[in-house]
Amino acid sequence: MDGLIQGKIAIITGAGSGVGHAAALLFAQHGAKLVVSDIDAVAAETTAAEIRAAGGDAIAQPCNVANAAQVDALVAITVQTFGRLDIIYNNAGITIQPAPGQGLKNFVDATQEDADRLFGVNVYGVMNGCKAALRQFEAQGGGGVIVNTASVAGLIGYGGVVYGATKGAITSLTRTLAIEVASQNVRVNSVCPAGMPTKFMPGGNSARGIASMSASHPLGRPIDPAECASAALFLASDLASNITGVNLPVDGGLSAGQSLRKSS
Numbered sequence: 001m002d003g004l005i006q007g008k009i010a011i012i013t014g015a016g017s018g019v020g021h022a023a024a025l026l027f028a029q030h031g032a033k034l035v036v037s038d039i040d041a042v043a044a045e046t047t048a049a050e051i052r053a054a055g056g057d058a059i060a061q062p063c064n065v066a067n068a069a070q071v072d073a074l075v076a077i078t079v080q081t082f083g084r085l086d087i088i089y090n091n092a093g094i095t096i097q098p099a100p101g102q103g104l105k106n107f108v109d110a111t112q113e114d115a116d117r118l119f120g121v122n123v124y125g126v127m128n129g130c131k132a133a134l135r136q137f138e139a140q141g142g143g144g145v146i147v148n149t150a151s152v153a154g155l156i157g158y159g160g161v162v163y164g165a166t167k168g169a170i171t172s173l174t175r176t177l178a179i180e181v182a183s184q185n186v187r188v189n190s191v192c193p194a195g196m197p198t199k200f201m202p203g204g205n206s207a208r209g210i211a212s213m214s215a216s217h218p219l220g221r222p223i224d225p226a227e228c229a230s231a232a233l234f235l236a237s238d239l240a241s242n243i244t245g246v247n248l249p250v251d252g253g254l255s256a257g258q259s260l261r262k263s264s
């Protein structure tokens with residue numbers, strides 16, 4: 001049986017770890033040919049090698065998404081290798097790393113450098129991916145799918161202020177760009193995960209980090225990166241053929257509201 005994105009050519013950024021790694025394996029299982037990209041060249045190659053070892057088709061291409069020229073080159077290499085581009089999953093993202101033993105930085109303590117770094121990757125990185133993909137989609141005669149990784153922090157107040165501002169920018173961009181490019185038959189959606197035990201936050205996959213995420217999510221556990229990858233696959237596939245401009249929470253009910261029930 002064919003996979004959900006059989007024969008499609010897909011780029012995934014930040015695919016050396018966490019959600020991007022899980023999505024790369026899942027997209028390949030569903031028949032896509034992949035350009036696995038990450039700022040960490042070794043991590044990207046490791047993911048691509050895993051896909052090839054499982055019988056899939058993937059190349060690795062290092063790319064800093066904050067650098068528009070590198071993102072343009074990423075799309076160019078994809079087209080040189082596989083002949084076209086059907087799907088871009090703009091997933092790479094970072095947060096402000098707390099100092100050892102410290103919690104999230106308060107807004108007033110976040111520096112201009114912190115903000116520039118986060119906006120550079122989380123916002124301009126996604127814009128760079130969208131622009132480069134849209135130019136290629138147009139050159140191919142229209143059609144194409146963009147999936148972004150935003151965050152539950154782009155839907156509700158949650159986590160650091162600067163990080164939330166970058167993710168709010170992505171949920172807004174996703175809606176507005178979806179409208180702008182709908183006439184070109186391009187769909188634009190995002191996934192909005194809540195806490196995932198990845199390398200993203202130091203201690204995010206420690207017992208303490210997992211307990212804290214479990215307590216704040218109504219379903220009582222963190223999000224598995226594979227669960228976020230499944231949502232991205234759905235949005236990338238024809239199962240979502242009439243869905244655009246959606247920011248899909250993958251958050252164990254976190255953005256649905258707060259329970260008034262006392263926990264037993």
Ligand SMILES: NC(=O)c1ccc[n+]([C@@H]2O[C@H](COP(=O)([O-])OP(=O)(O)OC[C@H]3O[C@@H](n4cnc5c(N)ncnc54)[C@H](O)[C@@H]3O)[C@@H](O)[C@H]2O)c1
Pocket residue numbers: 013014015016017018019020037038039040043063064065066091092093094121125149150151152192193194195196197198199200201204225
């Ligand atoms: N982990 C969470 O709790 C959580 C929650 C909500 C949203 N997110 C979002 O999910 C996405 C993936 O995060 P993750 O949890 O898998 O984190 P992760 O740290 O495990 O993976 C992120 C990957 O992005 C790469 N990367 C970092 N900067 C880059 C750049 N400039 N260019 C290209 N690649 C770069 C890293 O090398 C890494 O491989 C991010 O957009 C993040 O904001 C994460």
